[in-house]
Structure formats: C-alpha cells, structure tokens
Amino acid sequence: MTVERFGDPSGMAMTDAPVPAPGPGELVIGTEAIGVGGVDAVIRRGTISGYGITTGLILGSEVAGTVTAVGTDVDESWVGRRAWAFTGLGGGYAEQALAQVDDVVALPEELSSIDSVALGTSAPVAHFALAHAHFAPGESVLVRGAAGSIGVATVELAAQGGASAVAVTTSSAERGARLRELGATHVLDRSGDGDPDAPASFDVIVDIVGGPDTAEFVDRLAPNGRMVLVGAVAGFPPADFGGRLLSAFQQSRSVATFSLDSVPIPARDAVRADQFGAAARGELHAVVHDVLPLAQAAEAHQQMDDGTVFGRIVLVP
Numbered sequence: 001m002t003v004e005r006f007g008d009p010s011g012m013a014m015t016d017a018p019v020p021a022p023g024p025g026e027l028v029i030g031t032e033a034i035g036v037g038g039v040d041a042v043i044r045r046g047t048i049s050g051y052g053i054t055t056g057l058i059l060g061s062e063v064a065g066t067v068t069a070v071g072t073d074v075d076e077s078w079v080g081r082r083a084w085a086f087t088g089l090g091g092g093y094a095e096q097a098l099a100q101v102d103d104v105v106a107l108p109e110e111l112s113s114i115d116s117v118a119l120g121t122s123a124p125v126a127h128f129a130l131a132h133a134h135f136a137p138g139e140s141v142l143v144r145g146a147a148g149s150i151g152v153a154t155v156e157l158a159a160q161g162g163a164s165a166v167a168v169t170t171s172s173a174e175r176g177a178r179l180r181e182l183g184a185t186h187v188l189d190r191s192g193d194g195d196p197d198a199p200a201s202f203d204v205i206v207d208i209v210g211g212p213d214t215a216e217f218v219d220r221l222a223p224n225g226r227m228v229l230v231g232a233v234a235g236f237p238p239a240d241f242g243g244r245l246l247s248a249f250q251q252s253r254s255v256a257t258f259s260l261d262s263v264p265i266p267a268r269d270a271v272r273a274d275q276f277g278a279a280a281r282g283e284l285h286a287v288v289h290d291v292l293p294l295a296q297a298a299e300a301h302q303q304m305d306d307g308t309v310f311g312r313i314v315l316v317p
C-alpha cells in the first residue's frame with residue numbers, strides 16, 4: 001500500500017512490488033498484522049518533508065508475522081519464528097516487510113500478531129514516558145489525550161504502578177467509561193474539567209495532545225510536578241508557554257519532552273518483550289479499535305482523520 005499522492009487518504013493505492021531482499025543485519029517478515037499509527041497519517045498528509053519521503057513510499061512502521069528470510073550475518077534460527085518488528089518510517093503496509101534485526105522481538109505463542117502491533121510501540125512509549133516523569137507509586141497522574149494507543153497504555157501502566165489517581169482527558173462519556181475499565185479514576189473533558197472530585201493538581205501529566213492548551217495544563221502541576229510531552233496531536237505548544245513555568249517559580253515544576261528514539265534499543269526491546277509477556281498472561285491489554293484488510297488502508301486512515309479511533313486500527317494482508 002503506497003502513497004501515490006500526498007493529502008487525503010484517496011491518494012493511497014495498492015501496488016505490486018518485488019519481495020524485499022534482506023541485506024546485512026536485516027530480515028524479512030511475512031506479515032500477519034500491521035499497526036496503523038498516527039505517524040503514518042502525518043506522512044500520508046505530506047506534513048513531514050525530508051527523510052527521503054517521496055511518492056511511492058510504502059507506509060507503516062510496525063508489523064508482526066513470521067520471519068521468512070534473513071541477511072547473511074543474521075542468525076538463521078529466526079526463519080520460521082513469529083516476531084514483532086519496527087520497520088522504520090515505512091515499509092510495513094505490505095505482505096513482506098523488511099526490518100533491522102535489532103528492531104525485532106520474538107513473540108510469545110499466546111500473543112496474537114494483532115494484539116502485538118497494538119502494543120509494540122505504544123506500550124514502551126507509555127512505560128518510558130512515566131519513567132521519564134519519575135512517576136512513583138502513590139502519585140497522581142493525568143493523561144491528556146488518553147483515548148489513543150499511547151494513552152490507553154499509559155492509563156493502564158499508571159494504575160498498575162500504584163497511582164493514587166489516574167485522571168484522563170477525553171471527548172466522550174463512552175470513551176471515559178472504557179478508560180475507567182483500564183484503570184482511570186477520573187474522567188475529564190478536553191479542557192481538563194468535568195469532575196469536581198478530580199485532584200486539583202497532579203504530580204505527573206503525560207501530555208499526548210500538545211497544542212495551544214498545553215500552557216493551561218502546566219498550571220495543573222502540583223508543587224514539584226512533572227509534565228512530559230509525548231505527542232503533538234494538536235500541534236506544538238506555543239513558543240512562550242514556558243512563561244507559565246517561570247511565573248510559578250516557587251512551585252518547582254518541570255516540563256520535558258520524551259521520545260522513544262532517545263531510549264537505547266536494547267532497553268526498548270527488553271521492555272517490549274516484558275510487555276508482550278504481560279499481554280500474553282492477560283496482565284496488559286491491547287486496545288484494537290478495528291481490524292481491516294490491508295486493501296482498506298485508506299478507510300483506516302479516514303477513521304484516524306475523523307478522530308473516531310479508540311486505541312489502534314490493525315490491518316491484515
């Protein structure tokens with residue numbers, strides 16, 4: 001599935017391409033499930049230029065399936081094993097996908113490929129974002145933009161980590177109810193209002209939304225509170241939002257960015273493997289919004305553009 005024209009989803013097309021040949025350090029996965037991520041939509045829209053992105057690009061950064069071939073220096077025992085893989089900025093929306101062996105994690109038998117691509121990126125982001133915020137048991141947490149795949153994982157991990165409260169922002173009561181099932185204790189609207197019993201301030205805010213309202217949420221940090229910006233679904237915060245920190249100097253608040261790219265690959269893979277194990281035991285939950293055929297990738301993207309996705313859409317070839 002390639003992008004033939006940047007813009008709306010109608011610019012995507014099913015295309016015949018040769019089976020990729022693995023080079024040194026690479027392997028090929030026959031895909032059984034393909035995760036549809038927010039970054040795929042950003043690339044499809046043409047918002048990101050550079051990085052070698054041109055029309056004809058195969059979208060998709062997260063796949064799972066069975067290894068079909070390995071490069072000359074890669075352990076041949078990978079062939080035939082079920083695995084999850086990060087494929088980079090593209091290459092995932094395909095029947096055969098190429099990945100670096102360092103970005104591949106073996107899958108437990110009990111975990112479906114579909115569930116693994118709902119968790120493989122988002123759950124490590126949630127784990128390391130909470131760690132980046134120095135989250136500790138007994139602290140209160142607010143997850144801003146909790147209905148996406150990163151948000152649902154952050155809610156569940158914060159609750160399991162012993163948070164005293166896990167508040168979420170979301171746009172509907174129905175989504176709020178589903179987030180409560182994952183461990184949310186307070187459901188707020190997108191402005192952070194709507195529950196008089198919610199804590200007035202939070203030790204940790206994981207912000208997946210960004211945009212102009214970020215400054216208002218800085219004001220919701222408790223003394224010594226930490227906000228970690230994980231995403232920018234509503235765009236970057238205004239350049240002067242740091243003024244809110246300075247005007248509350250005596251509160252000793254912090255704001256940080258966090259990207260999984262800054263975590264060493266072995267640490268990412270170790271946490272991912274642990275989380276796959278937890279999911280296989282039913283201790284961590286993949287939230288799959290819908291499973292669609294690869295040929296309907298444009299429909300999946302339309303749902304993302306419409307904001308109707310709760311968790312993650314998965315494509316199957």
Ligand SMILES: NC(=O)c1ccc[n+]([C@@H]2O[C@H](COP(=O)([O-])OP(=O)(O)OC[C@H]3O[C@@H](n4cnc5c(N)ncnc54)[C@H](OP(=O)(O)O)[C@@H]3O)[C@@H](O)[C@H]2O)c1
Binds near residue numbers: 039144172209
């Ligand atoms: N830091 C990292 O390492 C990393 C890795 C991968 C991706 N990302 C970033 O994470 C983001 C995608 O995460 P995701 O897939 O979990 O999110 P998502 O599903 O795209 O969005 C999360 C939720 O935000 C809410 N939302 C959307 N627009 C909003 C707005 N204008 N104002 C307030 N709320 C809004 C929606 O929920 P409601 O309608 O319920 O409010 C939506 O479900 C992207 O910015 C991506 O670049 C970061």
